Amino acid sequence: MxxxxxxxxxxxxxxxxxxxxxxxxxxxxxxxxxxxxxxGAAAGIVCPWISQRRNQAWYRLASNGAAYYPVLIQELEALGEKETGYKQVGIVSIHEESKLDKMEQKARERQAGSPEMGELERLTPEQTKDRFPYAGDRYGSLYVSGAARVDGSxxxxxxxxxxxxxxxxxxxxxxxxxxxxxxxxxxxxxxxxxxxxxxxxxxxxxxxxxxxxxxxxxxxVPQKAQILHLQSDDMRTGDWPVAMVPFGQYIVPFEDGRIVAGATHENNAGFDDKLTAGGIYHILEKTLDVAPGLAAAEFTGAATGFRPATLxxxxxxxxxxxxxxxxxxxxxxxxxxxxxxxxxxxxxxxxxxxxxxxxxxxxxxxxxxxxxx
The missing domain is CATH 3.50.50.60 (FAD/NAD(P)-binding domain)
Structure with a gap:
């Protein structure tokens, strides 16, 4: 010891x-x-398999991290933990067709070595909206069944x-x-x-x-992230998949209509934790473009977090x-x-x-x- x-x-x-x-x-x-x-500020998305990052060291770490989660959650639950913040809900990655082609190709190359990825399914805009009701009519998506959401705190x-x-x-x-x-x-x-x-x-x-x-x-160094908190009138959001949208943005539904959307990637802000009009606008502009149904959600607050980053x-x-x-x-x-x-x-x-x-x-x-x- x-x-x-x-x-x-x-x-x-x-x-x-x-x-x-x-x-x-x-x-x-x-x-x-x-x-x-x-x-504490973040909502996590566990789905490294569709990332377009080419660094193999990063992918190895991230994919191992995804594979470790079910083991860890089982251990924590055995110790009496009821609220781990982790739930496998799948993901819809909503993008234009050319981006989805590359994403699907990369995911299928990785699928054999990552069984925890689950099933892959290419969805039309209508099918995407069936799974994620706030989605619009312009974009289809790639659905990954093994993806999960995590409440950081x-x-x-x-x-x-x-x-x-x-x-x-x-x-x-x-x-x-x-x-x-x-x-x-x-x-x-x-x-x-x-x-x-x-x-x-x-x-x-x-x-x-x-x-x-x-x-x-x-x-x-700190990388500043601004994150939005929204409240939906639809209380069934706990089973909705996470949505990844263009420009590195995400929409993470939780139980009882709670939704987190984000996030900015600000490299030169230091530890300035103020929320900015530009940051909030950036998140809303990118997310509402592909998920216009989100416009009716109540804005309940926002938060700032500082990711640790290196060059x-x-x-x-x-x-x-x-x-x-x-x-x-x-x-x-x-x-x-x-x-x-x-x-x-x-x-x-x-x-x-x-x-x-x-x-x-x-x-x-x-x-x-x-x-x-």
Whole structure:
């Protein structure tokens, strides 16, 4: 058994805490509750198989993340969790025909190796509207039965509650590294010094400041996302599929008429969490173009979240350069809720000396740091 401190309780940190506690380790999870945490603001779409991204390392991580979800949800439910925020509802990817042709071709190439994808079906505009009633009459879609939706705050909270049931301790506070002879040995939080066998950084968009006392610059920056919350008069939305629409936008229906639409991808906004007219207009313009029925929904609010991103657009995981006890994973960007639980599990395995299921050399942590020797 190892003593493990995990800094950051977003989706990666919460998953790492759950897995490490399940494996019998002494776990302390610390979070300072920064405003705009991506996990809490987001609605996730688990459907990596139709992505047009060509990076194979990204696809391997995302597809493994999708495959891990049913296993994880079964475990959480066995521990008494009733509200995990995850539900397999399928997806309709609504686009023009030429885009759908490419999407379907890519998905069918991947289908044999990803049975969790389920069935693929090309839908006419009328068939699309039958499955997703807010759709318009101009576009058909590609339906993927194995796709799922995720409520970010619900899955995070379920992981944290489960970790606590397994003995983990949760502390709200601002953790600073304790350093001896250039090595991180523990943290100071709320005036208390805590030593540990292993320290895990899962601080998302805010993680860089943790490493400054070590002379390391972590090249993770915030990417701002504005997200809209709507309320439908139709209460049957809980069984509707997720809708992906052009320009990287999505519409995620939840139970009782609640709908989330988004999101912007703002790379130079820093941690400015204000909602903007331009951001809201961008989301509404793109979503209403293909789902005009959404125009009648009540606008009930909006939120801002900050995705952790790097210039390479590829996440990293590993032992922090030059550090014996310090490990980190980060930079999932918009894939956080798809791959986060799986990456958190791999991070816990790595830190505790277990063999990972993932070839972490594909997600090189040294490239994420400046100042590392």
């Amino acid at each position: 190892k003593s493990i401190i995990i800094i950051g309780s977003g989706i990666v940190g919460a998953s790492a805490a759950y897995y490490a506690a399940k494996a019998g380790n002494s776990v302390t999870l610390i979070d300072r509750a920064d405003r705009g945490q991506a996990t 619900a899955i995070r909270d379920a992981l944290i509650r489960s970790a606590k049931r397994l003995g983990a301790k949760f502390i709200q506070g601002d953790a600073k590294l304790l350093i001896e002879a250039g090595q991180a040995t523990g943290v100071e939080v709320n005036g208390e010094s805590l030593a540990a066998d292993r320290i895990i950084s899962a601080g998302g968009a805010w993680a860089a400041e943790l490493f400054k006392p070590l002379g390391l610059h972590l090249k993770v 390479s657009a590829l996440p990293f995981i590993g032992q922090v350069p030059g550090q014996e006890k310090l490990f980190a994973a980060n930079a999932l960007g918009a894939s956080g809720l798809t791959a986060g639980p799986y990456l958190g599990m791999q991070l816990a395995k790595l830190a505790t000396g277990e063999t990972t299921d993932l070839d972490i050399s594909l997600y090189d942590i040294e490239e994420a740091f400046e100042g590392a020797e």
